[in-house]
Amino acid sequence: MIRHVNFQMIFLALILLVGSASTALGQKNEQPNVLVIFVDDLGWQDLSEPFYKEKTPLNRRFHTPNLELLAKESVKFTDAYATPVCTPSRVSFLTGMNAARHRVTLWTHPEANNPTDNPDELLDPPAWNINGLSAEEDIPFTYYATPLPEILKNHGYYTIHIGKAHWGAAGTPGASPMNLGFMVNVAGHSAGHPQSYYGEANYGNFPTRATYQAVPDLMEYHGTPTFLTSALTKEAIKALREPLKRKEPFFMHFSNYAVHVPIQADPRFVDKYLADGLDSLEAGYASLVEGYDDSIGELVSFLKQEGVYDNTVIVFVSDNGGLSLAPQRSGESHTQNLPLNVGKGSVYEGGIRVPLLIKKAKGEGRSTIDAPVIMEDLFPTILELTNTPAGQLAQKQVDGKSLLPLLNNKVDESWNNRPLVWHIPNKWILEDGPGINFYSAVRQGDYKLIYDMKGSKVHLYNLKKDIGERYDLAGKENSKTKAMSTLLSKSLKQYQAQMPTYKDSKKLVPYPDELAR
């Protein structure tokens, strides 16, 4: 009898032992760490690593050796897209939704209930979600969703945000990354750029001189020559020590403020660009880029030194295209992202095409994917890479598609057939520019249709032949134009996209396939 009981206990003990051992063992492989390097305003060409079919003059201008090393172990997406400005992209990343659906279609003001649209003589923007993202219900003018870090945190991830947040306006919960599922927040708040990159200038924190953009949290570097990029990197490494010590998987959103304006030279790197003959503005910009690259080097070194590099997914992406406005940038406006046309704020390629690298936990050597992918795809991709079930989500729908097949080099036609959509029923800057202010667009395969709401016309481009979007095919390829107009209209309706209204008639702007009628 005693013998019998013992055997039962022993059996139970063995089950428990084996069970717990396999869990402990399994966790390491099944829950890789995730480091997302989310750059601000970095153009598709602003790296020494080429994302185009050939090296361009811009690729030769910039020096990003650490990114080149990372690319050797990553899948490089040549046709990756963000939205034209920051907050919409950031919200799409955290929710898996297209911006037309979450309706945070423009950048959010630092304080609640302040639309950031400029006045327009013809159109009024719709009542978009001017307060950004919220993980709490019933917050006015926010999109209520379950953010990626919250899901990951609930599945055992130690979640860290470093740098620029800009997901929601002050006065609403989304202003704080802590309310979006991050356990640790360093320097993230409701503003979208730094008042100053200089530690000597306290990153803007001077009594009575600080603006909304004074960077929070970095007091220890005040009055020291620590460039913002460097301070955030130090903070990132410091924060990573805790999950590593705990042997918990981490999700770090490393979102340095660089390379957003104000363009202030990173003194560690600017000299070589001046020596190369760049003017001080462009040399400053290049130094911001290289400073970011240096951060990547520091983070990778740290992960290697801690022995977790081979168990860490790394995603490198920008939130929109490079700024192409003079005099904030040198040269003629909209030439800063060549061969792409225009830049930040525009639905032309210069505003939306971004560099994207994904290193799987165990890097498998360089490969290149030219299937078109978009910001919201990162949400299901990271969930799948981390074996995290999405569970019950507050968002109506996840629009993104997991990139895992592409990461495993399984590319089929469905990737080329799906439409990627951009929708900006807003007035970003006062002076309209190409693809800037009140535009929608759709890409399917090689073709891209752009809808100019104010001009009541569409443009069609073949990106394979004309990446610079110089040759409008709208008057030439009529059936394609019509098909793409129909596709964009259908997509916008599916997303329940908000249309602007005419100031005079108060009527809604028509969908592109209604233009001819």
Add this chain to the structure above:
Amino acid sequence: MIRHVNFQMIFLALILLVGSASTALGQKNEQPNVLVIFVDDLGWQDLSEPFYKEKTPLNRRFHTPNLELLAKESVKFTDAYATPVCTPSRVSFLTGMNAARHRVTLWTHPEANNPTDNPDELLDPPAWNINGLSAEEDIPFTYYATPLPEILKNHGYYTIHIGKAHWGAAGTPGASPMNLGFMVNVAGHSAGHPQSYYGEANYGNFPTRATYQAVPDLMEYHGTPTFLTSALTKEAIKALREPLKRKEPFFMHFSNYAVHVPIQADPRFVDKYLADGLDSLEAGYASLVEGYDDSIGELVSFLKQEGVYDNTVIVFVSDNGGLSLAPQRSGESHTQNLPLNVGKGSVYEGGIRVPLLIKKAKGEGRSTIDAPVIMEDLFPTILELTNTPAGQLAQKQVDGKSLLPLLNNKVDESWNNRPLVWHIPNKWILEDGPGINFYSAVRQGDYKLIYDMKGSKVHLYNLKKDIGERYDLAGKENSKTKAMSTLLSKSLKQYQAQMPTYKDSKKLVPYPDELAR
């Protein structure tokens, strides 16, 4: 043979199973949660719970029902002491050291390398640690120590700071609670009081109007009618959910900005005090106190609701005595802490005697201890209550003594015999007051000796007979005066206390036992 192997495995499995079960079980009891409620500038009398032998008019003025409930399950220390101003107390708490030894003897400026002493016509302060505490070595003018939360974190505690920090100046690591062992920091930085308590005023965060004191991190409450005390309480509860979910013990330093100046009425509570006939200033102060009490109620309710109240040590303490300066407070200066003399900044009882409650994890009903205890005692007390070995510490010595015997009602004479020492070789405010600016003091048993460095004289009081320190016995009890002078001198030397210098002669101020020579 197979059978034999199985038995070995089974035996091993059983050992492991039993081992892990007992650890899991043991952890709950051996590592209780710790909630430290660290109030700012709250006087010993500013509660409806009496800490004196009788209820006083002040006890009747204030309404702190939640604290009264907490006191019913706590050990109440009637003779607990802090230092006369905030940063020294805060550093003593985190290090276990007397302020004379850690040399952060005055409050630290928001920015590094700014002594906060006022000019004095007779004396110059020594080179004290004007930049505060640091957990990193070789930071100029800081005391390098291993802070309590770092030790607890390294032993599995989830460490959270909420509210006022003020341990170190910006430009040094101690400015950020994250560098002192806290995993989470909400609203703590290098400043010592809030610019505004009002959410409607963004707690001070207005572009170009913010001072050093604009409260960081609480953006979600900007523009809302959320009083600072309430915002911090919400943040505290939010932050506590994470360790509870993880089933990890927590250490929370809940250090609300209240009840420090600026005295701004807490609209939730001010009306009854106005109705009681208090002027708007004193009604405002009382409302700040009751707002704090409300926070305690909220926190206790939450802990009960989560089922962890009986496994949570609660410490309630103030960082110094109540402010007794008019016109910041109403009435005649130095009468605000009756029956105690003077207030904040002074080595008289009004400046240093503070309310202290300690509820053991499982509260055991009210008891009262009148043995004199001091801020630095909390460091070893919390380590002992949490069964945490101090390990290798950077600080030269822990001066505090664990209060565990007192919590277990084991009081012996050693508690009355040990000298408690205060040392402020600094000029806190421009106008000298009783016990304010360049004073030392020692208490042993019923006696207290005060050393007035500028006046080159000592005062002796018998606290048992004269808690108000009105009857100077220095000219009457000569041998006691001499013995206490010797004791203070000896203690200061042991602590390697820094003495001020005479402006003219550059000579050090003598120790009190050298006065007569």
